Amino acid sequence: MTADPWAALGDPTRRGILARVAARPSSVTDIAHGLPVSRPAVSQHLQVLLESGLVDVRPRGRQRIYAARPEGLAGLRAELDRFWSQALANFKHLAESNYREQP
Amino acid sequence: MTADPWAALGDPTRRGILARVAARPSSVTDIAHGLPVSRPAVSQHLQVLLESGLVDVRPRGRQRIYAARPEGLAGLRAELDRFWSQALANFKHLAESNYREQP
DNA sequence: GTAACGCGTAAGCGGTAACTTACGGAGCAT
DNA sequence: ATGCTCCGTAAGTTACCGCTTACGCGTTAC
Numbered sequence: 001m002t003a004d005p006w007a008a009l010g011d012p013t014r015r016g017i018l019a020r021v022a023a024r025p026s027s028v029t030d031i032a033h034g035l036p037v038s039r040p041a042v043s044q045h046l047q048v049l050l051e052s053g054l055v056d057v058r059p060r061g062r063q064r065i066y067a068a069r070p071e072g073l074a075g076l077r078a079e080l081d082r083f084w085s086q087a088l089a090n091f092k093h094l095a096e097s098n099y100r101e102q103p
Numbered sequence: 104m105t106a107d108p109w110a111a112l113g114d115p116t117r118r119g120i121l122a123r124v125a126a127r128p129s130s131v132t133d134i135a136h137g138l139p140v141s142r143p144a145v146s147q148h149l150q151v152l153l154e155s156g157l158v159d160v161r162p163r164g165r166q167r168i169y170a171a172r173p174e175g176l177a178g179l180r181a182e183l184d185r186f187w188s189q190a191l192a193n194f195k196h197l198a199e200s201n202y203r204e205q206p
Numbered sequence: 207g208t209a210a211c212g213c214g215t216a217a218g219c220g221g222t223a224a225c226t227t228a229c230g231g232a233g234c235a236t
Numbered sequence: 237a238t239g240c241t242c243c244g245t246a247a248g249t250t251a252c253c254g255c256t257t258a259c260g261c262g263t264t265a266c
Contacts (some may be wrong), residue, residue, distance in 0.1 A: 004113075004115065006112050006113055006115070006118060007113045007114075007115075009109050009112070009113070010107075010109055010110045010112070010113025010114075011110075011113075011253085011254075012107065012109070012110075013254085015109060018186060019186065022185075022186045022189040022190045022193070023189055024193070025193060025197075027212075027213090028212075028213060028214090029211095029212065029213085037254085037255070037256090038255075038256060038257085039212090039213080040213090040214080040215080040255085040256075040257085040258095041254070041255055041256075043213065043214060043215085044214090044215090044254080044255085045254090047214085047215095061212090061263070061264070062211065062212050062213080062262075062263040062264060063211090063212055063213075063263095064212080064213070064214095067190070067193055067194075067197070068186060068189065068190035068193065069190065069194075070187060070190045070191045070194050073183065073186055073187040073190055074187065076183060077180075077183055077184065077187055080176065080179060080180055080183060081180065082125075083121060083122065083125045083171060083176055084173060084176040084177065084180055086125040086126055086171065087125045087170070087171035087172065087173045087176055088173040090125070090127070090128060090170055090171065091170075091172075091173050094128075094170070114223085114224080116224085130242075130243090131242070131243060131244090132241090132242065132243085140224085140225070140226090141225075141226065141227085142242090142243080143225085143226080143227085143228095143243090143244080143245080144224070144225055144226080146243070146244060146245085147224080147225085147244090147245090148224090150244085162233095164233070164234075164242090165232070165233040165234065165241065165242050165243080166233095166241085166242055166243075167242080167243070167244095
């Protein structure tokens with residue numbers, strides 16, 4: 001949790017892993033299948049996602065099931081929404097001022 | 104536009120710059136003030152944000168005004184929302200199956 | 207018990223991202 | 237023309253990131 005979730009999402013492989021576990025909680029080897037990287041690499045990516053709060057684990061037998069964590073994604077959603085609404089407000093304001101100067 | 108917007112948001116300095124221009128379109132030197140990096144560094148960050156579609160420029164006199172681009176942020180919002188809704192669905196499903204096994 | 211599976215972690219390496227300093231070019235003023 | 241801003245870009249350095257190979261530990265199966 002001491003890691004930056006935005007930085008975690010910066011890597012495309014990590015986003016693919018998150019998309020996978022968001023669609024369906026999976027084990028490490030299952031995730032590694034279909035990815036062009038080795039299983040230890042997936043394990044390291046999962047630890048980064050874990051430390052950034054985007055994923056959680058649950059041991060099932062001799063495999064660890066990773067799942068996306070809604071709470072972790074909620075914060076990013078909120079922050080991104082603030083950027084978006086502010087940008088939209090400025091965009092509208094700019095469009096109005098441009099329109100005023102047209103004859 | 105040929106760059107990855109998620110990777111662009113991965114850097115905290117770049118997120119600070121985006122927050123700045125989202126709140127109010129600004130020039131490069133204005134952005135660089137209050138940031139612990141040099142002005143060329145800010146210029147390079149702005150180019151990354153530009154190539155990822157998160158910002159656009161408008162020359163005003165001898166300075167270039169950067170502003171956040173709502174369209175660029177919309178795509179990220181949509182993708183993040185998909186992750187979030189899927190994660191939430193799985194979370195609820197897991198909660199139900201756990202509840203069923205409680206006496 | 208012994209073998210096989212699933213996983214995490216250490217060590218190490220190549221690539222590149224982020225930053226600095228230094229320079230040159232466009233725009234406005236005197 | 238000359239000087240002053242404001243800015244982009246080139247060159248170079250440093251630190252980190254993502255990956256692989258190799259190893260060791262717990263868990264299930266025979």
